[in-house]
Structures are given as structure tokens and as C-alpha cells.
Amino acid sequence: MNSSSLPQRSTVRKKKKPARKRKKRGFFRNLFRVFLVCLFLLIAAGGWLYLAPSAKNTRYLIADTLITTQHRYMAKYIIGEDELKNRVAEYNERFQEMGNEVDTHNIEPDPVVEDKPLVEIEKVTGTGYTGYVMIVNDPTKVRLGVPDKTGSGETLSSMVARTGAIAGVNGGGFADPNWKGNGFKPIGLVISQGKLFYNGLGGKKSTQIVGLDKEGKMIAGNYTLDELSKMGVQEAVTFQPRIIVNGKGLIKNAAEGWGIAPRTAMGQRADGALLFVVIDGRQPGYSIGANLYDVQQIMLKHGAVIAANLDGGSSTVLVKDNAILNKPSSQYGERYLPTAFLVFEHPEQADIKNIWEGLDPSKIDAGKKRSH
Template sequence: MRQQTAQRQSQPVAPSRRARKQQLTSKKKRMTFGRFIKNLFITLFIVGALGAAWLFFTPSGTNVRMLIADTLITTQHRHWAKYIIGEEALQNRVAEYNKRFEGMGDEKDDQNISIGGKKSGDLVEIKPVSGAGFSGYLMIVNDPTKIRIGVPNRVGRGEKVTSMVKRTGAIAGVNAGGFADPNWKGNGFQPIGLVIADGKVYYDGGISNKKKTQIVGIDKNGRMVAGNYTIPQLQEMGVKEAVTFQPRIIVNGKGLVKNAADGWGIAPRTVMGQRADGTILFLVIDGRQAHSIGANLYDCQNIMLENGAVIAANLDGGSSTVLVKDNEIVNSPSSQHGERYLPTAFLVFNDPEKVDIPNIWEGLDPRKIDPSKW
């Protein structure tokens, strides 16, 4: 009897109807979830394949790839562009832009600028500007003769624009020319190209008198000069303050950038221009941030034309873009390390003739400057 009872106790107990139902429901859920994951992967694969086909095999997709590549070219991650368009296409793209920019600086500037007329308002005015996906500021300088080039005060290291403004007693300032920046960690001390301050060549970058360079600056009468010139030509023209940069985007009241596709990507921008009445315009656009992704050169050209510019040219942008007024940064620089150390800035003074700006590069051999050493 005990043996039979033990046998009955050792036999498995059949699951109840409720338990069997729960097991079936759980199994169905697992199967449904599995099908969902499978379908999700298939859908993502199809969408990815279609997206890649559109990106690489359609005209509109190619335009998007070029925009992405152009944007990367303006950053410290230029080499990433090769993963979007290929290494050969990247090199061709850069060469194409350089050739195009060179041509944009060759047209003769016949615009007559009227200097000396008294204007209402403060010497420096700032107004906000905005467009599709970007925002920034336009600094209006009502007397172009009040502008000087600022340079660092220490050998071997660039200087922040805020420091230049405070040290020299300037009213305002914006970044100016570019500089050698090995591995994007340069010290900001070695300019690229030419620097002219107070009518003197402060730095020539080894440029011969026969070679032309793209410059942006102002002559002794306050007339803006931008384009492709040799050093003797600039001296003959009486250029007083200038740096090398490109491209010129407006000449004789005409925009040179044909459309957004030719706008050299989206980035923080600094642009200088002048109205026919002599008023200088500095455009500063924030970029690479949530409130403003940046602008292309076509956007900048349109803003300058809308504000009456008859000549305008691009200055160093990207992480260098900064606008300072009354010792305060007005815009929002994109550099994660804050304001950058730079070799040059356009500074505005009440009495520029009283300002002493020594030539920090005097006696230095450009070939012996180490732009990576702090």
C-alpha cells in the first residue's frame, strides 16, 4: 500500500488548464517579439540600402554628400571627408575650391567708395542677424579709418581677441587672418600669408614680390581692399591694414558665390564688407551648436548684400570666429576649449593714431617658427 502511494506521488502532475494557457500565451509573445525584431532588422536593412543608393547614385544624394564633405573640410576633421566622397575626390574638391577662390579675387574692383561723410549713430553698432539654421551678429563700424590690425604681444604665442581688445583699449574686435595649425593644436602665432599693419609689412610668410596673395584689408583712406595682389601692388595702393584670406565674395556690388552648393559647406563664419558710403560691416555667424549650426558663403553673401555691401570677403572662421565689444564676447565661439589664440584681429579704436602696435615678428625667420610649440 505504501509502495503504491509512493509511486503515485512520484508520477508527474499534469499542468492545469490555466497553466497550459499561460505557457501558450508566453510562447506566442516570444514568437511575436522575435518576428518583430526580425522585421525591424529587415526594414532597417532595406531603408539603409535605399538610403545608401540614394546618397551615392542620385544627383540629389550626391549634392548632400558634397555638402557634408564641404562642411567637414572647414573643420579640424577634414580627413573625415574622404569617407564620404573618397580621398581622390577630397583632394580634387579642395583643389577646385582653391582654383575657384583664386578666380574670385581677380576681377578688378572699380567700385567708388565715399569716405568722410558724417553718419548718425555710434562709431560701433551691433545688430542680430539670422537665417535658416543659423544666427549671429553684424557689427557696423561707421568710420572705416578707425580700424587697425591687432597682433600678439608675445613671441611664440597667439593672443585671444578679448585680450587684444583689453590690452590696446579697443572698442571692439573680430578675428582676422588664418594661421598655421599643425594637428589643429597650433599656438596661433604663425600667420598664413601676409600681415600689414599701419602701412608696414609685419609678416610676409616668405611671399615673393612677384607672387599674388588673396588679401582682405583697408587702405590709408579707409577704403576696403580685397582680392589677389602682389606686395608691391598693395604698397602702391596705399593699403594700411590687411591680412591674407579668401575668397572675396562681393565685388562691384555683385555677388560671386553662385548658389548654396558653391558655398563651401556649413560652418561658423566671419566676413568683412563695406557699403558705398564707407561703412564697414563685420558679419559673425555662430556654428556647430544647437542654436546655430552655421552658414555657407552664399548665406553670408546674401546678408551682406541685403545690408548694402558693395565689396565683401571671407575671413578666418570655424573655431576662430569671435566678436568682442566692450571687453565682452558677443557671440558664442564654437571651440570646445573656448576662445582661440590668434595671430591677427581687426580692432576698432576711438583714436587709432594713438595706438602703438609693435611688430612681434620683426627679425624672425618664418621658416624657423614652430607653430606647434607652446
């Protein structure tokens, strides 16, 4: 009985080996098929993106988004190098035009503003983005903050804590060679407490300003230094574009929205309340970002009669009560900034000194390693 069963066991074992080989061959065959399907889809998608007329808007959306990042050069692989140059020049020209219309808005402060909290925070969401709207009910409580050390910018959370502010958002842009800038060389002008802290205009006569006058009225648009002085501008930075003027949006649609990115913007309602919109981005699964049309629509929905873009990208940050409310996109944490709009309960007590006094803007090394 045992001798007759042994060959049968041996035969069974020999039959299993070919079965395992067939399973292995079947697995790799299926894997190869999946690879071929993915390759086909990739080629088809690439062909559609680069060749199909219907993909033009998608190509420009991708290119515009890359233009707002440190990988701007990659946009040439999407739309070509010549078109990239044309696109950037076209935006600069368009942004300049958006700042030229004369702003005629006046503010009529809410008589019960004292019964409202100075700062209100509201979360906002939309297609692909998450962020916040900070409402400052008394615009006269805002001051432009600057770093406290020569040669280096300062993080917003540090600036808020050091000055005793109750809230703040990032302000104007700065020279950022190879995206390794130290945050100490602002672009354009910096005005704080009615004093010109920094003039980096060079030979330019005018610049796009975002700021406030003595009464807390928001000023945004293209102005000369002389005009700013006559208007009594107290707090201001250079940045663009202005996206709302005299109650109307200047960006027609999402295609003109300059790509998808983290955003910061400032606006004002007719009652004087300031609106700061902060949108997170570059974080799939949480928030990809918004275009300027999205930001404009958020502002209009909240009653803005004037609004302008501020520095965005990895500089975008919102601090309230010494806590960072949003999620900055920089993998290194908060960036070192040259300016920030800060909110104070008692702004007359704010100690903000001019750290650029006596310095030649043309000789400031924007990429010099920070001392802290």
C-alpha cells in the first residue's frame, strides 16, 4: 500500500512546479500589459496636451502655475521659451494697466465698530483650495512691520511676538536669488508710520502700491512718491496687481488668473474694514492653491470695493494670537520676510524702527547668509 502511494505523491509534486511557473509568467504578463496601457495613456495625454487645440487653456494654466514657482524655467517645456517670455511680459503689461484707473472709493466707518472684535477669522474653501479671510474692523490699527536685524528678514510669527501685535500677514515681495534670499532686500518701496523706510525704485518714477493712508483708507494702484506723500500714505509696500477698483473686479475669468498658487491679498469694504485673504497651496490632498480670479471673487463676496495682491507662494502666512493659522507651503517652514501688515490693539505703542536707514539698496546682498 505504501509502495504504491509513493509514486502518486511524487507525481503530484512534479505537477505543482509547472503550475507555479505558469502563475509567475501570468503575473509578469499582466504587469507588462498594465505598463503598456499606462505608457499608451501617457503618450496620448502628452499628445493631447501639446497638439490638441482644446488643450491650450490647460497648457497655459500649467505654465502660469510654474511661473509663480522657483521652477519658472520649466514653463518653457510646456509653451516654449519665446512664449514664456511673451507670457511674462504680457502679464506685467496687464498688471500695470490694472493699476492705472483712478480709485474714487471713500470709507464710511461703521458707528458700532467698537462693539465688534478688532479681528475676525473666517475659513474659506473652494475648488482645490482652503484658506482664511481675516477681517480687521478698525483699519487704523494696522501698521507695517519690518525686521529688527540689519542684513536679514524675519519670520512673521517672530515679528508678531516681538512687537506685541495680535495678528499679521506677510506683506511685499523681496529680491530672492535662486530662491535662497535672506528676506532683507524689498522690491520697490517700504513706508511705515508715514516715513519712507526704503526706496528701491532706482530710476523708476512710479510703482504699484498696496497700503493705507492716515484715516485707514486703503491705497492700491500705480503712484509716484510725490503722489503718495500728498495722499498721506502711512503704511505701504510695492506689489501687484490691483484686482478690484471702485467695486469692480479687474480679472475677467480664471484663464487670466495667473496660475494656481498660495495667495495673500488685501482688500477693504466700504465701511473701512480690511480684508486679508490667505490661501494655502502646493499641498495635494489639502489645498492646491488659487488663481487671482478666485481671490478676487472671495474679496467681492465679502464686500471689497478695492483689493490688491500681496506676495504669495511660500511667503503666504497668517498669524493670530501668536499661532500660525494656515499651513505655509515652504518645506523649511516660515520664510524670512522684509515686511508684514500687523494688527495692534494699541498701535501707538508699536516700536518699529527703520533698519534700512543709511543703507544703499543697490549694495544690499539679497542672498547673503542670515546671521540667525
